[in-house]
Amino acid sequence: MKQKPENIQKIYLFLTLLNTLAASFIWGVNTLFLLDAGLNNLEAFAANAFFTVGQVIFEVPTGIVADMWGRRMSYLLGTITLSISTLLYLWAWQVHAPFWAWAVTSILLGLGFTFFSGATEAWLVDALAATGYKGQLEPVFAKAQIVGGIAMLSGSVAGGYIAQVTNLGVPYIFRAVMLGINFLVAFLFMKDLGFVKKPNNGILRNTKQIFNTSIDNGLRKPAIRWVMLAAPFATGVSFYVFYASQPYLLQLYGNQHAYGIAGLAAAIVAGAQIIGGMVAVHLKKFFQRRTTILLGGVVINTILLIIIGLSNNFWIALILLVVWGLTFAAASPVRQAYLNGLIPSSERATVLSFDSLLGSSGGVVIQPILGRAADMWSYGTSYIVGGVFSILAFPFLLRARRENPPSDTIGK
Numbered sequence: 001m002k003q004k005p006e007n008i009q010k011i012y013l014f015l016t017l018l019n020t021l022a023a024s025f026i027w028g029v030n031t032l033f034l035l036d037a038g039l040n041n042l043e044a045f046a047a048n049a050f051f052t053v054g055q056v057i058f059e060v061p062t063g064i065v066a067d068m069w070g071r072r073m074s075y076l077l078g079t080i081t082l083s084i085s086t087l088l089y090l091w092a093w094q095v096h097a098p099f100w101a102w103a104v105t106s107i108l109l110g111l112g113f114t115f116f117s118g119a120t121e122a123w124l125v126d127a128l129a130a131t132g133y134k135g136q137l138e139p140v141f142a143k144a145q146i147v148g149g150i151a152m153l154s155g156s157v158a159g160g161y162i163a164q165v166t167n168l169g170v171p172y173i174f175r176a177v178m179l180g181i182n183f184l185v186a187f188l189f190m191k192d193l194g195f196v197k198k199p200n201n202g203i204l205r206n207t208k209q210i211f212n213t214s215i216d217n218g219l220r221k222p223a224i225r226w227v228m229l230a231a232p233f234a235t236g237v238s239f240y241v242f243y244a245s246q247p248y249l250l251q252l253y254g255n256q257h258a259y260g261i262a263g264l265a266a267a268i269v270a271g272a273q274i275i276g277g278m279v280a281v282h283l284k285k286f287f288q289r290r291t292t293i294l295l296g297g298v299v300i301n302t303i304l305l306i307i308i309g310l311s312n313n314f315w316i317a318l319i320l321l322v323v324w325g326l327t328f329a330a331a332s333p334v335r336q337a338y339l340n341g342l343i344p345s346s347e348r349a350t351v352l353s354f355d356s357l358l359g360s361s362g363g364v365v366i367q368p369i370l371g372r373a374a375d376m377w378s379y380g381t382s383y384i385v386g387g388v389f390s391i392l393a394f395p396f397l398l399r400a401r402r403e404n405p406p407s408d409t410i411g412k
Contacts, residue, residue: 003193005133009140011189012124013147015075018185019116020148022082022178024155025162025171028267031246033168037093039102041247045371048243050103052236052363054110055117059360062114063353070192071123078115079183083176085109090172110360118353123192125340125348130194137340138280141333145277149329152270160267219354223408224342226400227294227335228355230393234298236362237386238328240370241305242269245321248379252314268318269325276329283334284410290338291401291408295394297331302391309383341407 026033034044066074085108092101124140159171219225287293304324311317343351366389373382401408 003127003131003191005128005131005135008124008127008131008133008193009143012120012127012140013144015120015182015186015190016144017147017151018178018182019120020151021155022175022182024152024270025159025175025178026086027152027242028156028160028246029163029168029171031243032163032250033093033172034102035247036168037102038096039099041371041375042368043099043102045240045243045367045374047099047102047106048239049364049367050106051110052239052360052367054107055114055360056110056357056364057107058111058114059117059353059357060350062111063118063350065115066119066122066353067348067350070195071119071126072186072190072192074115074119075123075186075190076183078112078119079179079186081115082109082112083179083183085112086172086176086179090169090176093169093172114353114356117356118348118350121336121340121352122348123190123195126194127191128194137337138284138333141336142277142280145280145329145333146274149270149273149275149277152273153267156270157267215354221342223400223403223405224339224351226396226403227339228358230294230298230396230400231355231359232362232366233389233391233393234301234328234362235359236364236366237305237370237390239363240367240386241321241324241383243367244370244374244379244382245269248383249314249318249321251379252312252317254314268322272322272325273329276326276331277333279326279330280333283330288410289401289408290334290410291397293334294331294338294397295401297327298390298394298397300327302387305383305387305390309380309385309387311380338405338407342405 031044031048034047035041039047062074062077065077085105088105088108091097092105125137128140159174162170162174219228283293301324304320304327308317308320308324311320339352339355340348366386370382370386370389373385
């Protein structure tokens, strides 16, 4: 039976739902989990940085796996790796493990996510093309963002309150179980449509060929390169803003053990993600170029982070955090459509993984710096410094705009 584009979208959205739900059980409490294990702010965000180190190390290799052996294989390996590393994280918390154990486990968590990053998006775009999809990509990515936001909303609230009525370790058990369910669904329904397996010329030769070609179709193309080089600042800051919001909002709230508030904070960001996905579909009515949206998003988010850092009121900080999440979320599908319009199918997973690698590299450097700023001064000051880092993405996006690539024009 021939698949239809509508079926491909349904499978993609369901996988997004399961994957995000599994991950989000811990998103509302992860920083509190690390601090409860005896780490200070610098160590906690250094552990998060090692997670992004894992992403930096393995992004391109796992992208090559997806381009050589299939996107489905990569996705299945991701569910297995992430489930095992989540249980190792739980073990480290139970025994109050030394920092090196957190670093190693965080790297393995990063490995698990890299199996998903480029492969899932590449699977969708290739399968849509193979089934005759003629529409634009923004609506599909926007729907996925809405579904992901709903899953994050549900998972982060549930995780926060589960931790409050049990302990901080139980959400990690829920995550591991949900990943097992995710594996079964992907195994049964995810088929590599439109994917052409590389001839078997040897692993090393194939790997070198895919990597070199992906560089030619990625960083060596100015229109792609400048958008990719903006990613370390936007992504690195966003990692910190999200995870630091847990202890920062609890501090402003005045109750360090109100784990439900931490989960609620993550859920509100998820709600902003849902609305942002809805808004993204309609942005094309008001803007002619995608880079206009991306540049505006950088400016708005920089201003918001500085104001959040200056605020001493829980409700004001919470509302501004929602607006920050909304702006970031509305720009994400636009960025995805911009890049996918310039990347050939044969190297799509590797190029997208390289893009994710650059974003993660920003987290490796920026998260510990901002964590140290929080230790030395305050969470508010660290948000102000984060705003300074955020605006550094602007000149790179401006260079991309000057290249005037076809995918920059909305409707192409």
